[in-house]
Amino acid sequence: MDRWLGGALVLAALLFYFVVVPAEVVMPRFQVGGGVGGAAASPLFFPRLMAGLLGFLGVLIFLRGQSRAETLHAGEGFAFGQIQAIRVGGTAAILAVYLALLDPIGYVLLTPVALASLSLFLGFRRRLTLVIVAVAVPVTIYLGFRFGMKILLPEGLLG
Amino acid sequence: MLDQLAQAAATVFGWQALAMILVGTILGMVVGALPGLTATMAMAIFSPLTFFMPPLVGIPFLLGIYKGGTYGGSISAILIGTPGTASNAATVMDGFPMAQQGRAGKAMQTSIYASTIGDLISNLVLVLAAWPIAVIALKFGPAELFALILFSMTIIASLAGRSLPKCLVSATFGVLLAMIGIDTISGASRLTFGVSELQGGISYIPFVIGLFGLGEIFVQVSKRTGHLTVVDLKGDPAANRVTFREILGKYKLTVLRSSLIGSGLGALPGIGAETSCWVAYAMARRASRHPERFGKGEIEGVIAPEVGNNAVCGASMVPLLAFGIPGDVVTAVMLGAFIAQGLRPGPLLFKENIVEIYGIFITLFLATLAMFVVAKLSVRLWVRVLQVPAGLLYPVVTMLCLAGAYAINNSLFDVGIAIAFGVVGYTMRMAGFEVAPMVLAFILAPMLEQSLAQSLMMSHGNPLIFVTRPIALLFLVLTAVSIALYIRSGLRARLLQAAEVPVAERHGASERQ
Numbered sequence: 001m002d003r004w005l006g007g008a009l010v011l012a013a014l015l016f017y018f019v020v021v022p023a024e025v026v027m028p029r030f031q032v033g034g035g036v037g038g039a040a041a042s043p044l045f046f047p048r049l050m051a052g053l054l055g056f057l058g059v060l061i062f063l064r065g066q067s068r069a070e071t072l073h074a075g076e077g078f079a080f081g082q083i084q085a086i087r088v089g090g091t092a093a094i095l096a097v098y099l100a101l102l103d104p105i106g107y108v109l110l111t112p113v114a115l116a117s118l119s120l121f122l123g124f125r126r127r128l129t130l131v132i133v134a135v136a137v138p139v140t141i142y143l144g145f146r147f148g149m150k151i152l153l154p155e156g157l158l159g
Numbered sequence: 160m161l162d163q164l165a166q167a168a169a170t171v172f173g174w175q176a177l178a179m180i181l182v183g184t185i186l187g188m189v190v191g192a193l194p195g196l197t198a199t200m201a202m203a204i205f206s207p208l209t210f211f212m213p214p215l216v217g218i219p220f221l222l223g224i225y226k227g228g229t230y231g232g233s234i235s236a237i238l239i240g241t242p243g244t245a246s247n248a249a250t251v252m253d254g255f256p257m258a259q260q261g262r263a264g265k266a267m268q269t270s271i272y273a274s275t276i277g278d279l280i281s282n283l284v285l286v287l288a289a290w291p292i293a294v295i296a297l298k299f300g301p302a303e304l305f306a307l308i309l310f311s312m313t314i315i316a317s318l319a320g321r322s323l324p325k326c327l328v329s330a331t332f333g334v335l336l337a338m339i340g341i342d343t344i345s346g347a348s349r350l351t352f353g354v355s356e357l358q359g360g361i362s363y364i365p366f367v368i369g370l371f372g373l374g375e376i377f378v379q380v381s382k383r384t385g386h387l388t389v390v391d392l393k394g395d396p397a398a399n400r401v402t403f404r405e406i407l408g409k410y411k412l413t414v415l416r417s418s419l420i421g422s423g424l425g426a427l428p429g430i431g432a433e434t435s436c437w438v439a440y441a442m443a444r445r446a447s448r449h450p451e452r453f454g455k456g457e458i459e460g461v462i463a464p465e466v467g468n469n470a471v472c473g474a475s476m477v478p479l480l481a482f483g484i485p486g487d488v489v490t491a492v493m494l495g496a497f498i499a500q501g502l503r504p505g506p507l508l509f510k511e512n513i514v515e516i517y518g519i520f521i522t523l524f525l526a527t528l529a530m531f532v533v534a535k536l537s538v539r540l541w542v543r544v545l546q547v548p549a550g551l552l553y554p555v556v557t558m559l560c561l562a563g564a565y566a567i568n569n570s571l572f573d574v575g576i577a578i579a580f581g582v583v584g585y586t587m588r589m590a591g592f593e594v595a596p597m598v599l600a601f602i603l604a605p606m607l608e609q610s611l612a613q614s615l616m617m618s619h620g621n622p623l624i625f626v627t628r629p630i631a632l633l634f635l636v637l638t639a640v641s642i643a644l645y646i647r648s649g650l651r652a653r654l655l656q657a658a659e660v661p662v663a664e665r666h667g668a669s670e671r672q
Contacts, residue, residue, distance in 0.1 A: 043347035124550030
């Protein structure tokens with residue numbers, strides 16, 4: 001796995017240095033002197049330096065590459081199977097949908113649904129407790145934000 | 160001076176500050192006690208709340224979380240054998256066996272006393288050390304600051320788990336993320352990819368909430384944890400009795416040694432309570448007349464790590480307050496809260512915000528008192544708190560994370576940032592990358608870049624400015640020595656590993672035969 005990772009980092013570093021930095025760093029008219037000092041103070045300096053470092057580290061990781069099994073044996077990272085993929089992917093998907101619908105539907109209406117969906121998805125089955133918590137927590141947060149901090153959370157359909 | 164002290168005391172002894180210290184301490188303890196939730200995470204989630212409070216109400220709240228969280232991890236370490244935070248990992252070694260032997264009450268009380276003593280000593284270290292260091296720091300110009308930050312960045316290597324290159328990759332991405340937005344020196348727009356919300360850079364708090372809050376929740380979610388099995392607190396009252404005097408009398412050497420270890424390591428950038436608890440534990444075991452009792456329910460095995468980890472709390476704020484440089488992730492989060500309050504940690508804080516400095520010093524002691532009182536009163540409640548089902552707890556914390564991310568700029572984009580970095584944080588942990596180097600690099604990189612540019616402007620582009628100024632040169636030499644030491648220890652570890660493999664192979668071969 002580390003060999004793949006090292007290779008990917010080297011590719012990313014090259015792409016970053018030669019494509020992203022020239023396109024995404026808009027140079028100013030003002031420059032600090034010339035020579036080494038001027039180059040180091042340029043807004044290009046750190047992005048380029050980091051791209052170089054990333055490439056170097058990629059080579060290092062590639063050369064030290066271990067197999068996935070050895071990596072896990074050494075205590076780095078943790079296993080990622082189908083169950084983990086479903087649980088993490090599902091949670092992330094619920095959060096993504098929540099983010100997309102928060103503005104049109106509103107915090108007070110959407111958050112109880114999102115909280116309850118997440119709890120049910122994670123295996124919590126005590127319905128009454130779930131309903132109480134799913135309503136009480138978002139309402140408390142909403143009121144705390146509105147009256148305590150004067151922050152209006154998205155009102156959506158209730159606005 | 161007395162006027163300012165009185166002014167600070169009047170604020171922090173006001174009901175608002177006292178209430179927030181108490182709330183922060185309770186919150187910190189709950190979060191610290193629940194495995195998977197950390198004090199750093201709680202500080203990240205709740206720091207947006209402090210932006211709407213006066214500085215001497217908001218910062219005490221965060222200090223309460225920090226101290227409560229550092230102690231709170233010992234509760235689950237003792238009652239369920241799983242440390243609530245990494246800072247309490249060593250407490251499991253003897254705390255959990257004590258609980259299994261029917262001495263859970265004694266272990267809990269010991270942990271309270273030990274944490275309180277460690278915390279008090281650490282507060283004293285901060286109060287006594289920060290001011291003189293800040294006076295020296297006032298003489299620093301951009302060149303000295305650049306060299307100091309560069310030296311501080313080498314500490315990131317000390318956060319490396321088993322792979323230094325992966326730690327550095329994480330830090331490199333942290334620097335790159337910090338480069339996004341308008342460069343404050345030249346005004347150049349960098350790496351925004353045409354997204355207007357990125358012109359101001361990535362918001363720090365949503366970034367930290369994502370990495371530490373949501374990222375950790377994704378990790379916990381993937382583990383499928385239900386109810387935790389908690390050891391009962393009932394037991395023989397005589398076997399569960401312990402007093403402050405006993406700890407300070409019978410175990411004074413362990414207390415003193417562990418305090419020195421915690422405060423000394425805490426004041427060094429990069430080394431936090433996660434390390435100090437183990438060093439204090441190991442030293443206590445080495446100095447003990449009965450090292451064989453360690454790991455089997457020895458009371459000193461609870462005292463040492465608990466004094467050692469709480470002794471970090473105050474000391475870790477020395478580099479933050481004196482230089483404005485966070486030494487670890489907790490103080491990095493705190494730095495964000497300071498800045499949002501309009502306070503710029505560093506030597507000037509001791510000149511321009513003396514009331515706030517006095518207030519913070521007084522608060523540290525009040526937070527220690529709050530921690531002690533709440534811990535003493537709540538011993539029996541923890542069995543119930545630890546039984547909150549994961550399926551209910553994590554969704555609630557997730558919603559708090561998202562609301563906290565929104566609160567900074569009233570922006571859904573920030574909520575998206577938090578979710579995105581939650582996924583990034585999870586993926587990094589899964590692939591064996593440390594998250595902390597990314598956060599520290601994200602904080603330090605702009606300071607480094609700014610001081611570099613300012614130094615070169617002062618010298619008209621001449622880089623020799625860094626070697627002609629003695630303090631800057633000293634820190635550059637220290638940086639070089641620090642890097643050389645990391646390389647040497649890395650090479651030594653690889654040589655040892657290489658030597659072990661043939662032995663293991665030989666052993667395996669002989670077993671097969």
